[in-house]
Amino acid sequence: MFQFPPIPNWDALHPLIVHFPIALLLVAPLFIVAALVASPARGRLFMISALILMILGTASVYLAVGTGEAAGKLAEGRPQVTVALERHQHLAEETRIAFTALTILLAAIVFVPWLLKFRPGRATSVIASVVFMAIYFGPVVLLINTAHHGGLLVHKFGVTTGVTAPTTVPSQAAPQLGAEHDRD
Numbered sequence: 495m496f497q498f499p500p501i502p503n504w505d506a507l508h509p510l511i512v513h514f515p516i517a518l519l520l521v522a523p524l525f526i527v528a529a530l531v532a533s534p535a536r537g538r539l540f541m542i543s544a545l546i547l548m549i550l551g552t553a554s555v556y557l558a559v560g561t562g563e564a565a566g567k568l569a570e571g572r573p574q575v576t577v578a579l580e581r582h583q584h585l586a587e588e589t590r591i592a593f594t595a596l597t598i599l600l601a602a603i604v605f606v607p608w609l610l611k612f613r614p615g616r617a618t619s620v621i622a623s624v625v626f627m628a629i630y631f632g633p634v635v636l637l638i639n640t641a642h643h644g645g646l647l648v649h650k651f652g653v654t655t656g657v658t659a660p661t662t663v664p665s666q667a668a669p670q671l672g673a674e675h676d677r678d
Contacts (some may be wrong), residue, residue, distance in 0.1 A: 505564035509648075512558045516641055518551030519593060523630055530623055534616065541604050541623075548600055552593045559586050562644075569653040578647055585640040592633035600626060 502510075522544045529540035559652070565578050603622050607614050647653040 501556075503564075504561055505525040505568055508558065508561035511554060511561050512641070512644060514554035515551045515558055515589075517556060518547050518633065519637055522547040522551060522628060523634075526623055526627060526630075530620060534619075537619070538604075543599075545597070545600050545604050548593070548597045552590075552597045555586075555590045555593055559590050562586055569647065571667065572651070575647070575651045575653060578643065578651060579653070581642040582640065585636065585643055589633065589636050589640045592636055596626075596630060596633055599629070599636055 525540045525547060529544065532540055547669040548617035562583065566583060569575055569579055603626060606612075
C-alpha cells in the first residue's frame with residue numbers, strides 16, 4: 495500500500511522554498527517587457543501577470559526568510575559558518591524589503607490610473623515601465639547575491655538542513671560500480 499512520506503519540518507523546507515522567489519522574481523520582468531511591446535489591452539494583461547508573479551515571488555521571499563531563520567539555528571556553531579550565515583541572513587532581509595517595496599510600486603503603476611479613472615498615454619506607460627525596470631535591476635542583483643551566499647553555505651561550508659535522502663541497500667543482482675575492474 496502506498497504511503498505518503500512525512501512532511502519535513504519547517505527548518506527543512508528552506509532548500510525547497512528558496513527556489514520559488516528566485517524563479518518568480520526573475521521571470522516577472524519578462525512580462526513587463528512583453529507589456530511594452532504588446533498592444534495596450536494585452537500590455538495591461540501582461541502588467542497584471544507581472545504583478546501576480548511579483549506578489550507570489552515576494553510572498554515566497556517571506557517564506558524563504560522564515561524557513562531560513564529556522565534552518566540557520568541548526569547551522570550555527572563554527573565561526574566561518576556563522577559569519578557566512580549572518581551575511582546571507584542580512585542579504586535575505588534586504589531582499590525581502592526591496593521586493594516588498596517593488597511589489598507595492600508595481601501595484602501602484604498598474605492600479606492607480608485605473609482607480610483614478612486616468613488613462614495614461616502610451617509614452618507615460620512606457621516611461622513608467624522603463625523606470626520601474628531600471629529600479630528593478632538593483633534588487634535582482636541583491637536576490638542573486640543572496641542566493642549565491644546561500645549556495646556558499648551549502649557547497650563551501652557543507653551546511654544542510656538535516657534533510658537526508660533515503661538510503662537504499664544495493665541489490666546483490668545489481669553490479670557494483672567499478673566491480674569489473676576488481677576482476678582484472
